[in-house]
Amino acid sequence: MKTHSILTVGSLAFDSIQTPAGKVDSVLGGSGNYFSIAASHYAPVEVVGVVGEDFPKDHLEWLSSRKIGVSGVKIAAGKTFHWVGSYDRNLNEAQTLSTSLNVFEHFDPHLSQRHREIPYVFLANIDPVLQQNVLDQIQTPRLVACDSMNFWITGKPTELRKTLARVDLLSINEGEAYLLSGHKNVMLAAMEIQKMGPSTVIIKRGEYGANLLTPSGFFIAPAYPTARVVDPTGAGDSFAGAVMGYLAEQGAHRDLAHSDPKQWERLLRRAVLAGSVMASFTVEDFSFRRLMNLKVSDLVERQAALMRMMSLE
Amino acid sequence: MKTHSILTVGSLAFDSIQTPAGKVDSVLGGSGNYFSIAASHYAPVEVVGVVGEDFPKDHLEWLSSRKIGVSGVKIAAGKTFHWVGSYDRNLNEAQTLSTSLNVFEHFDPHLSQRHREIPYVFLANIDPVLQQNVLDQIQTPRLVACDSMNFWITGKPTELRKTLARVDLLSINEGEAYLLSGHKNVMLAAMEIQKMGPSTVIIKRGEYGANLLTPSGFFIAPAYPTARVVDPTGAGDSFAGAVMGYLAEQGAHRDLAHSDPKQWERLLRRAVLAGSVMASFTVEDFSFRRLMNLKVSDLVERQAALMRMMSLE
Numbered sequence: 049m050k051t052h053s054i055l056t057v058g059s060l061a062f063d064s065i066q067t068p069a070g071k072v073d074s075v076l077g078g079s080g081n082y083f084s085i086a087a088s089h090y091a092p093v094e095v096v097g098v099v100g101e102d103f104p105k106d107h108l109e110w111l112s113s114r115k116i117g118v119s120g121v122k123i124a125a126g127k128t129f130h131w132v133g134s135y136d137r138n139l140n141e142a143q144t145l146s147t148s149l150n151v152f153e154h155f156d157p158h159l160s161q162r163h164r165e166i167p168y169v170f171l172a173n174i175d176p177v178l179q180q181n182v183l184d185q186i187q188t189p190r191l192v193a194c195d196s197m198n199f200w201i202t203g204k205p206t207e208l209r210k211t212l213a214r215v216d217l218l219s220i221n222e223g224e225a226y227l228l229s230g231h232k233n234v235m236l237a238a239m240e241i242q243k244m245g246p247s248t249v250i251i252k253r254g255e256y257g258a259n260l261l262t263p264s265g266f267f268i269a270p271a272y273p274t275a276r277v278v279d280p281t282g283a284g285d286s287f288a289g290a291v292m293g294y295l296a297e298q299g300a301h302r303d304l305a306h307s308d309p310k311q312w313e314r315l316l317r318r319a320v321l322a323g324s325v326m327a328s329f330t331v332e333d334f335s336f337r338r339l340m341n342l343k344v345s346d347l348v349e350r351q352a353a354l355m356r357m358m359s360l361e
Numbered sequence: 362m363k364t365h366s367i368l369t370v371g372s373l374a375f376d377s378i379q380t381p382a383g384k385v386d387s388v389l390g391g392s393g394n395y396f397s398i399a400a401s402h403y404a405p406v407e408v409v410g411v412v413g414e415d416f417p418k419d420h421l422e423w424l425s426s427r428k429i430g431v432s433g434v435k436i437a438a439g440k441t442f443h444w445v446g447s448y449d450r451n452l453n454e455a456q457t458l459s460t461s462l463n464v465f466e467h468f469d470p471h472l473s474q475r476h477r478e479i480p481y482v483f484l485a486n487i488d489p490v491l492q493q494n495v496l497d498q499i500q501t502p503r504l505v506a507c508d509s510m511n512f513w514i515t516g517k518p519t520e521l522r523k524t525l526a527r528v529d530l531l532s533i534n535e536g537e538a539y540l541l542s543g544h545k546n547v548m549l550a551a552m553e554i555q556k557m558g559p560s561t562v563i564i565k566r567g568e569y570g571a572n573l574l575t576p577s578g579f580f581i582a583p584a585y586p587t588a589r590v591v592d593p594t595g596a597g598d599s600f601a602g603a604v605m606g607y608l609a610e611q612g613a614h615r616d617l618a619h620s621d622p623k624q625w626e627r628l629l630r631r632a633v634l635a636g637s638v639m640a641s642f643t644v645e646d647f648s649f650r651r652l653m654n655l656k657v658s659d660l661v662e663r664q665a666a667l668m669r670m671m672s673l674e
Contacts, residue, residue, distance in 0.1 A: 137545055232381075232450055234568070235586040255547070256569040259586070268583035268670045273548040273572070317673050357581045358671055360630050 051167060052296045056083045057096045057157050057182050058172025058285070059129050060103065060121060065334065066134040069278040075335040076107055078129065079172035079195070082282035084116045085339045086289025086326045087170075089347065091296040094163055096120035096182075100128040100151045110340075120163055124151040139280050139331075140254035141223065159185045168296040170288060171215070173197045176207040183214050191302045193217035193292060195284065201228050213245040216302040219288045219323075222253045234259050235266065247305040248316060250291065250323075252284050260320045264309035269320045272328035272354045279334045283327040286339060290326035294319040325351045364480060365609045369396045370409045370470050370495050371485025371598070372442050373416065373434060378647065379447040382591040388648040389420055391442065392485035392508070395595035397429045398652045399602025399639045400483075402660065404609040407476055409433035409495075413441035413464045423653075433476055437464040452593050452644075453567035454536065472498045481609040483601060484528070486510045489520040496527050504615045506530035506605060508597065514541050526558040529615040532601045532636075535566045547572050548579065560618040561629060563604065563636075565597050573633045577622035582633045585641035585667045592647045596640040599652060603639035607632040638664045 058080030064073045084093040094117040099108075101123060108118045129152035132145040157178060167190035171179040179194055186192070192215045200208050201224060208228075212218060218241060226232050229240035238249045238261035249261045255277070260267040295315060304312040325347055332338045374391030378384070397406040407430040412421075414436060421431045442465035445458040470491060480503035484492040492507055499505070505528045513521050514537060521541075525531060531554060539545050542553035551562045551574035562574045568590070573580040608628060617625040638660055645651045 233586070233588055233590065236588050253569065256566065257581075257583075266586070266670050268570075268586070270570075270581035270583070273546070273579070273581070275546055275549050277546065314674065321673070355673070357579050360634070360668070361627065 052091045052299065053166045054087050054091055054093045054168040054170060054292050054296050055096065055159075055163055055166035055186075056080055056087070056093060056170040056172060057178070058083060058174060059152060060095070060097045060099045061129040061131055061152075063281060063335070064130070064132045065279055065281055067139065067279045068135070068137055070334070072279075072334045074130070076104075077131065077281060077335060079282075079285040082285035082330065082336055082339075083170060083172055083289040083292075084111065085114070085336050086286035086330070087293035087296070088114050088116050089326075089342065089344070090290065090293025090322075091168070093117065093293075094120055094166060096157050096159065096163065098122045098124050098151050098155045100124060100126045103128045120157075120160065124154075126151040133281070135280060139277055142281065157182055167191070168292055170194070170292050171211070172285060172288075173200075176200055176204050176211040179211045180207070180214070183211070189302075191216050191292075191295060191300060193219060193288065195219050195288060196224065196228070197221075198224055198227055209244060212241070215246050216305065217248040217250065218246040219250040219252065219284070219291065221284060222251055225249075225251045235261075238266070247302070248312075250320060252287060254280065254283070258287070258320055258324055260316055262309065262313050262316055263305055265313050267313075267317045267320060269317070269324050270354065270358050271324055272350055273357075274328045274332055276332045278332055280331050281334075282336060283330045286330040286336070287323035287327040291319040291323040294322040321351060321354065322347075325354060365612065366405045366407060366479045367400050367481040367483060367605050367609050368407050368409065368472075368476055368479035368499075369393055369400070369483040369485060370491070371396060371487060372465060373408070373410045373412045374442040374444055374465075376594060376648065377443070377445045378592055378594055380452065380592045381448070381450055383647070385592075385647045387443070389417070390444065390594060390648060392595075392598040395598035395643065395649055395652075396483060396485055396602040396605075397424065398427070398649050399599035399643070400606035400609070401427050401429050402639075402655065402657070403603065403606025403635075404481070406430065407433055407479060409470050409472065409476065411435045411437050411464050411468045413437060413439045416441045433470075433473065437467075439464045446594070448593060452590055455594065470495055480504070481605055483507065483605050484524070485598060485601075486513075489513055489517050489524040492524045493520070493527070496524070502615075504529050504605075504608060504613060506532060506601065508532050508601060509537065509541070510534070511537055511540055522557060525554070528559050529618065530561040530563065531559040532563040532565065532597070532604065534597060535564055538562075538564045548574075551579070560615070561625075563633060565600060567593065567596070571600070571633050571637055573629055575622065575626050575629055576618055577626050580626075580630045580633060582630070582637050583667065583671050584637055585663055586670075587641045587645055589645045591645055593644050594647075595649060596643045599643040599649070600636035600640040604632040604636040607635040634664060634667065635660075638667060
């Protein structure tokens with residue numbers, strides 16, 4: 049297994065989504081998909097999840113064709129996880145209309161020996177008990193990150209705290225950070241969450257960008273102000289994918305957070321900017337259509353444009 | 362009159378405000394106050410407005426003691442403008458509970474010859490007909506800026522458009538920019554408003570910072586993430602005060618927007634950052650209490666901190 053590989057455990061799903069820009073039925077989605085497609089622009093990825101017999105084989109083949117290993121994707125008897133959601137004019141918050149867990153209900157990730165040795169690990173927004181099960185199997189982590197959501201923050205707070213105590217980085221939405229921390233202030237929320245375990249906290253603020261707290265500093269990253277916002281679904285997961293992809297490509301080790309906080313800060317700021325750029329592409333179309341035909345030159349150009357927009361010169 | 366002086370026309374008022382941090386009754390407020398106190402950190406200011414006989418003389422004396430000329434503040438028979446408002450947990454939007462215009466109802470600004478010659482002009486959020494009356498009296502403007510609000514955008518759209526066609530810079534809230542432009546996207550909104558007249562558009566986004574559109578670029582300024590948010594009232598006016606104060610201190614001329622767009626962009630980006638820093642102090646206490654004891658070193662330190670938070674290094 050390559051030293052820069054990333055393992056992610058998350059969902060592969062069908063999404064039915066309505067936004068002010070339109071409506072789609074049963075398109076491909078899920079945190080595991082968004083994360084790994086985004087991360088694969090930077091580093092090799094292995095995705096662990098479960099799909100039903102109705103999941104398109106050619107999508108798994110397409111993932112394989114892009115350095116995304118799918119040997120950890122189990123095909124189970126039954127139907128694939130299906131999320132139905134909508135967004136009103138305020139595109140920053142999704143409303144869940146229905147969730148059919150289907151085969152995801154009995155998801156219990158068992159990692160192969162090859163997967164256990166992967167150094168970069170991202171636990172997408174799944175049951176914190178499962179997140180811990182995965183961590184128990186990981187043997188030589190260099191960096192472990194996770195996400196979570198309202199459902200687990202209120203439903204399994206004790207288990208979520210146990211997960212947080214074991215991760216280096218939490219990437220979470222603004223509203224969820226407020227719920228988790230009890231603070232309605234981004235700086236105080238990040239500081240409170242840092243006390244729960246992760247040395248590094250990223251708070252995603254949708255079209256307003258993202259904030260980063262490390263042991264040595266606070267960084268405010270803008271979002272790229274794309275004029276074509278079609279569907280925000282997957283923005284957060286693809287953001288995290290680019291963050292982890294960048295950190296894996298750079299060989300960032302979690303020990304740096306304390307042994308060389310300045311270098312850690314430098315890497316994390318760039319990672320967050322890469323995340324911001326990636327997310328801005330994700331929202332430009334339904335599903336991960338825009339990410340599937342993204343060129344390196346698109347990333348480079350947009351990151352340069354974003355850097356010009358945040359510069360004083 | 363000094364070449365760097367600023368004239369502002371706006372309200373001097375009493376505010377009664379409830380926020381999650383507390384409640385105050387009939388404290389000093391009004392756009393003319395917030396703007397001029399903020400701007401006076403950078404340049405001499407003359408404020409034009411009207412107050413009732415109940416307005417404290419010692420506050421006018423205090424303004425005078427800080428290079429803020431009050432000869433344009435008329436004391437009329439009756440009571441001072443009184444705004445009653447509240448903020449819920451989402452501190453970005455005020456709810457107006459009552460507005461007693463009082464003496465402000467018949468406000469009709471007549472400028473003295475000395476005021477007509479002032480080069481930097483800021484028309485606070487007042488009736489666009491009055492804004493045009495002021496502009497008719499201005500003789501040698503170097504830079505004219507204004508603000509507006511929902512009430513005028515929906516109530517006097519034609520008159521507001523006439524004002525906009527005559528100003529160089531509009532500084533406006535995000536929600537109002539969307540209402541004015543018909544776009545629910547910050548970049549598209551700014552571009553649409555630019556077509557209405559002002560070469561430069563600043564969209565204020567509360568705790569999310571501010572965006573700037575000039576003829577040559579787009580800038581995303583963060584807000585300073587202060588942990589002590591007590592009352593957002595006046596944040597936008599003090600933001601505009603620092604912007605205009607900085608531009609006046611630098612001698613910025615509106616012709617630069619087209620004759621030297623790079624230099625204009627450079628000045629405007631710094632002005633917006635100064636505005637962001639000033640607003641972050643305003644919200645730390647009720648009324649303009651925090652601004653009244655602000656030191657230059659406070660501004661310098663916080664701006665340096667904010668610049669570290671937006672730097673990739």
